[in-house]
Amino acid sequence: MLIVLPHFYPVEAQAEPVSFQWRAIYEAKTLQNSKLRYGEDRSNQTETEPTLRLNVRGFKDEPVSFFSELELIQKRKRQTGSGGNTTDTLNFNQLWLRVDNLLLPETELRLGRWLLRDEREWLVDENVDGVHARFGDALKTAVGVGRVNYWQRNLLDSHTRGDKTTLLMLFSRYGINPQWRVGGYSFWQYNRAAEGDRQLNMGLRSWSPPQAPVSHWLDIGAVRGQKARQALRGYALDGGVTLTFKQIALRPRLTLGYAWGSGDRDGDNISRRYRQTGLQGNEARFGGLAKYKIYGDTLDPELSNIHILTAGVGVNITDRLSLDVIGHYYRQDRLGQQVKNSTALQAKYDRLSTKKLGSALDIVAGWRASPHIRIEASAAWFAPSSRFYNGSGQRSEHASSASSWWLKAGIQF
Template sequence: MMRPVLLRMFTACSLGIAAGGAAAEEFVDLRTTLIVEAAAERNFTLERGNVERAEEYEPQLRLQARFFPERRVWGLIEAELIHRIKRERGEPTGTDNRLNLTHAYLAIEDALPDTRLRLGRWLQRDEREWLMDENLDGVHLEYDRGRWQGELFLARVSHWRRDLLDHDSHGEPVNFVAAFGRHEMDRKWVKDWQIGAYAVRQHDVSADDTWLNHVGLRSHATPDKGWRHWLELAHVGGREGGERVDGHAVNLGVTYAFDTAPLRPRLTLGYAYASGDPRRGDRGGGAYRQTGLQSNEATFGGVAKFRIYGETLDPDLGNLHILTAGLGLDLGRELSLDLVYHRYRQDVLGKLRETELDPEEDRRDDRYLGDAFDLVLGWRPSERVKLEAALGWFRPSSRFRSDDDDDAPRAGDAYSARLEFNYRF
């Protein structure tokens, strides 16, 4: 009995790949994407002389199937087959294989007027991926009526296995309840302008007296010409390990595109601030912390997304002041180049946390951390092809030294590089 059923399913999927049969279009829409990611880092311990290096390569095959795409009730399954190769100086090359389930949900259109209900696993992203960029398991309700949109969900990260080849690939037992509201502004002088508010509650059920409430207001405008802007006003409160939490953050910036000039230059100026705690630095009760699900990736009007707080340091926004300046150019059709500068300073003197770096000698005698430069290239010649590449350079301040000697020179610079190539069949 099973063999004829499997044969019919295989035949339907084959027709979907050919994209030629009407019956296949009604049943399943298949997409296949080849992804190649590569990343390298150099001297993330900020040493001089004994410089560490590491590289990682991840060829991936992403398979996505959307079932009954034109119907009121439809489903989506997406999986990524990943082969990872990791090399570190002085260490043997390591490899592993993963089969990540990234989407698996049932969707119901208009369960309530102007809504979509999703049950299962989906990818949750917000503006500039500042709060969330993660696959969640749970229940998700979207509302979309004209200029008003909203989201409400109850979820957990990897409640079910993420890697189908690994029985232990479950996430931490942290529940998220979130509500987002957005309104599209209709103004002649600002295009693609959206304002919104959100509330996110996260509760770690494995820890005693640990829960956080994130609330905020936001404004984003992303027109192709003229002024673009972003603004985040955020507060986090609650309890963490029995200690009261009360922190706040501001993230704002503007980009202006000279649309009629050669190479269409774009100038960006941004500032981000997150409070620290005078008693315990970035993890005390007065310190702001992000949700832990963010990726902090966006664009300044170019083709490629990049890490908006720096490619090499790549910090979470906590106990920091970050000044950002950028120059972007359109080198051709769907080909962009961005040069970005960051200057970092702690709000309260404390240990460097929640970054990619692990410095050997941090004297903690200066709130100024250092400067960074990023070069970002993006190319999208068609809807099927995308290339993103970024080079990062972090130059530490004099608080980081090569050893514990009082006369030791400043620590060494750190570098990073990454590349991502996508081809959709």
């Protein structure tokens, strides 16, 4: 089941009906060789985002409460061959009113713009404008209807509003015990502006929190609908386990995972390629203090026409400092051209000589210097397979490896 909550909880005195929280954030990321080429032909990009965030919460724990979130961001982006540009945004991220237990017992109703996010951000990590209701105790159920950016997102740009895709959501979750939850979901999207394109992601899941000595995740999904006049008939599976040895120094943990998204067969009007919702974040923690991309940071693929094997080790050096090393192996389900924007890397010269795409290594660190200061960082590499070259000629060399690094630092005051 999806938990619809803001990123951070305000620190507030109980006597104050309305509390304010400021948070300064600096985020930077580079992606080297995004075209998977070689030498001088590399395409590199760098992004930085200094951000000032304001959260306002009113009447917490009362039958009627509210929450808002505004962000002032200055995004600087530089890319090889195109120079750099700077964009200022004032993002209206959240503004919702919550009615709790007034209409029905054990029922919460939320109206406005709210954050929708599941445990591993496998389905969605997005702000939605609409109505959301959650009810039940042992069996918790959530339903919602809305749109992304129905209202203007960037208050400095009137073009950041008016999305035509309507979302309908149903999620259920049952707690077998405090460390094990099972559930199902149905996530429907209908785009009125794209010849009736519609997509239904549905599935079953099992999940336990990474703080447990043995934690796991399992998602079994299917996609149905229509895209570009093709019927959608895709399937996916994503499962894994993390073992944490809490009685040993540094509390080492081992993670093993496997994910598969079906590919398509050519020659008919049915697309058997699995598609995620397009609103997913694909980020999670596996016992450490930092989030990271569950399918690798540099390639960052959508789970579509792909097999992904994942193995990782991690330690908590102290209660405030963690380190994880994660490896990934990628192979296509069916040999074919990469779908545009399905990965962070766009291959320039792909000879389609093997299903193997390559392998990756991520190193991720998390540090909580104090309850109000967080720092997360990663360095990642992707080694492409022999199907990728640096040119179209027969004597061209194989494409060189790509790399990325990412840093996020935040202070709350």
